Amino acid sequence: MPANSSLRDRFERGLAAPICLTWELTYACNLACTHCLSSSGRRDPRELSTAEAKALIDEIAAMQIFYVNVGGGEPMVRRDFFELIEYAVSSRVGVKFSTNGTRLDAAAARRLAAMDYLDVQVSLDGVDATTNDAIRGDGSYAAARRAMDHLAAANFGPFKISVVMTRHNVAQLDAFEALAASYGAQLRLTRLRPSGRGVDTWDELHPTRQQNRDLYHWLVARPDVLTGDSFFHLSALGAPLDGLNLCGAGRVVCLIDPIGDVYACPFVIHEQFLAGNVRDAGFGAVWRDSELFTSLRAEGSAGACASCGSYDACRGGCMAAKFFTGLELSDPDPECVFGHGETALANRVAVTLPSPKEDHSRRVALTLRSRVVG
Amino acid sequence: MRDLATASLDVTRAWALSPEVSLRDEAFGALAYHHGNRRLVFLKSPALVALVRALENFADVNDALDALVAPNERARYLEALRSLERSGLLRAR
């Protein structure tokens, strides 16, 4: 590689191990959020056993993956949840886990507070029950607030409040900031992608173009707000937001799902982005050698974005957002700040939406498989 | 807790990588992760990685730079060490 090639170019060609590894412990969940990226609900009988999960942690530690983002489903419904995260932390693999908070009672909060190398993110998608519960279900706002109260009472320290930005909560940014401050918590905002059950709800939930612009300026003024690098498509509006500003799928990011399937990123649970399974030859073999990851690391082309002056900032946006709205991967992001994604969508007469490979929703949901635009 | 007296890199003292830090080699150099403050830092050259790893074998930073870094690169590497120190990755021995 040429000596002057930037770090980002290097990252686009992949690393020895991921920086951002998400591991979803279970598809089981006691909530049924309308935008759930993994269509969670029912436990999958093929879920990794405790012994398999520990062997995976051993491999993660050996690969020097410094921390894992643990999610689900609701990870705390696994009976061996504490056993696994305590095993990870004692193997020097830090744990950042996301929870809906329903199982986070006073005793659990005390147990979490006693652990090092652990971060907790409580999901909340509205600053009041009406906004939140419309997406996350009745009673979910009260449950998340109770979990936060327990963490605060146990002196956990600065936990995170994790918000998926929607059309209904962009106006609540300042209120979210105040809520986080009142707990001494950190605010974390992430982008809504049309993944999982989100494929059906993205159209009506994703922020408008004006709201995305407002969000960008709000974030630029607040570099301490965490974003998981998820709004880099908005960097086309001006100065780049903090972070790597690239699609890390298969390059620095990947997902291990509850049954050990490895996907390019948590937002692309679909066979087209399935790289392999940890039960075969382990995670490392999939990460290093899978055909899919090798091709994602090959020099990409800018596609329809080649003539855009902001391509260097935005890199054409999010692969998952394009795929699940029916765009080509060479098209602009559906939320392209200049509206080119909307144009690309509008120019397609019939858009066939891919359906998720596995749907673990508890009720048989009406899956919208195709729609006509335009 | 950081001792205020060691809060900036004293080149006449002995330093080492903090025991809280893990290094992972990568083609461009290494990733360094501080498990305590959760900082992830990119070491963008293999020579810097070698220098950081070797610090613990030298009586002070000057000796390490003399031994491992060409004179015309010295200022650049010293600045890199200072920035690692500010991120809490190094500790005085």
Ligand code: SF4
């Ligand atoms: S045209 Fe492409 S690169 Fe330019 S801002 Fe839109 S999505 Fe980003």
Ligand code: SF4
């Ligand atoms: S597909 Fe989207 S969510 Fe996944 S890594 Fe790329 S930009 Fe991020």
